[in-house]
Amino acid sequence: MFKVEVGVRYKRKIELELISTVRNIYVKYKNMETKTFKGKAIYQPNGKAGEYSHWACNFYKGCSNGCTYCYCKKGVLKKTIGGDTPTLKKCFKNEAHALEIFENELKANLPELQKHGLFFSFTTDPLLQETVAMTLSGVYLAVKNGVHVKILTKKVNFIEQFLCNIVDLDCGNIACGFTLTGHDELEPNASTNADRIESMRKLHDAGFKTWASIEPVIDFRSSMKMIANTYGICDLYKIGLESGKKYDNNELIYFINHILENCSKLDGNPVHYYFKDSLLQQAGISRADLPSNCVGRDYNMFNE
Ligand code: SF4
Numbered sequence: 001m002f003k004v005e006v007g008v009r010y011k012r013k014i015e016l017e018l019i020s021t022v023r024n025i026y027v028k029y030k031n032m033e034t035k036t037f038k039g040k041a042i043y044q045p046n047g048k049a050g051e052y053s054h055w056a057c058n059f060y061k062g063c064s065n066g067c068t069y070c071y072c073k074k075g076v077l078k079k080t081i082g083g084d085t086p087t088l089k090k091c092f093k094n095e096a097h098a099l100e101i102f103e104n105e106l107k108a109n110l111p112e113l114q115k116h117g118l119f120f121s122f123t124t125d126p127l128l129q130e131t132v133a134m135t136l137s138g139v140y141l142a143v144k145n146g147v148h149v150k151i152l153t154k155k156v157n158f159i160e161q162f163l164c165n166i167v168d169l170d171c172g173n174i175a176c177g178f179t180l181t182g183h184d185e186l187e188p189n190a191s192t193n194a195d196r197i198e199s200m201r202k203l204h205d206a207g208f209k210t211w212a213s214i215e216p217v218i219d220f221r222s223s224m225k226m227i228a229n230t231y232g233i234c235d236l237y238k239i240g241l242e243s244g245k246k247y248d249n250n251e252l253i254y255f256i257n258h259i260l261e262n263c264s265k266l267d268g269n270p271v272h273y274y275f276k277d278s279l280l281q282q283a284g285i286s287r288a289d290l291p292s293n294c295v296g297r298d299y300n301m302f303n304e
Helices: 006-034 047-052 077-081 095-108 110-116 132-144 159-165 193-205 220-230 249-262 277-283
Strands: 118-120 149-153 174-179 209-217 236-241 272-275
Touching: 095 110, 095 132, 118 132, 132 149, 132 159, 159 193, 174 193, 193 209, 193 220, 209 220, 220 249, 236 277, 249 272, 249 277
Parallel strands: 118 149, 149 174, 174 209, 209 236, 236 272
Antiparallel strands: none
């Protein structure tokens, strides 16, 4: 049974910080050497976004969900992508032009995209009223070309439109993700967490892959509740802390131990978790020491 002992974690934490610094320098150097693809619609994210997905698509920037912790509305990103209204990126003349570029970039990178999949989106909620039509068009083109897609949203209003428009696609190639914090008051214009869970249930029952972004953890109790409430309808949990926020390390260790001891198997099958690098680093845990249901960055939920 996996168990993190609180007494040994400080030494490990220092070791992991060192490893992380060396790895960041290596990744930066490697990226400079290998040149990642940066298209107008499709690109290979780096840094923290790169940990989330190898490939991503952004048609719009700006988001009306109004989350108080929004990473797009902080620091240097605030001016470039932090608006409250989703707007088509300036590099596109209009939606038709954006889609034409998307298709060209998709086809130019097809083998890699077929291997890793495509994530929608880092600069907006891809299923807002303003963004859903383009997202559906992108999803449609991607899946028709053998690329599986991952969508992350806090909205549920799209479900009917979504299901109506993709009837001829294999829904097993589409992973619908919902951010679940358990804190509606911090996400004033998003659908409620309860409604998101209900939609996850419907999509799971309809044959879609489903996943939950338990990020940012606002408090451990709420995050544990979100996991408990989606147990059995969620194929993958991705768990991360809020950047720059201080957490009690003993509570963090308890949280991880609780998940791994109580929520790792369902009907004999493993439940999969991805703990983000920064969370493991803060906890003083090496990914290599985690049990096998705790997957790495390259885990492909479409192979299950
Ligand atoms: S849904 Fe995402 S992009 Fe939109 S406001 Fe919330 S955190 Fe920001």
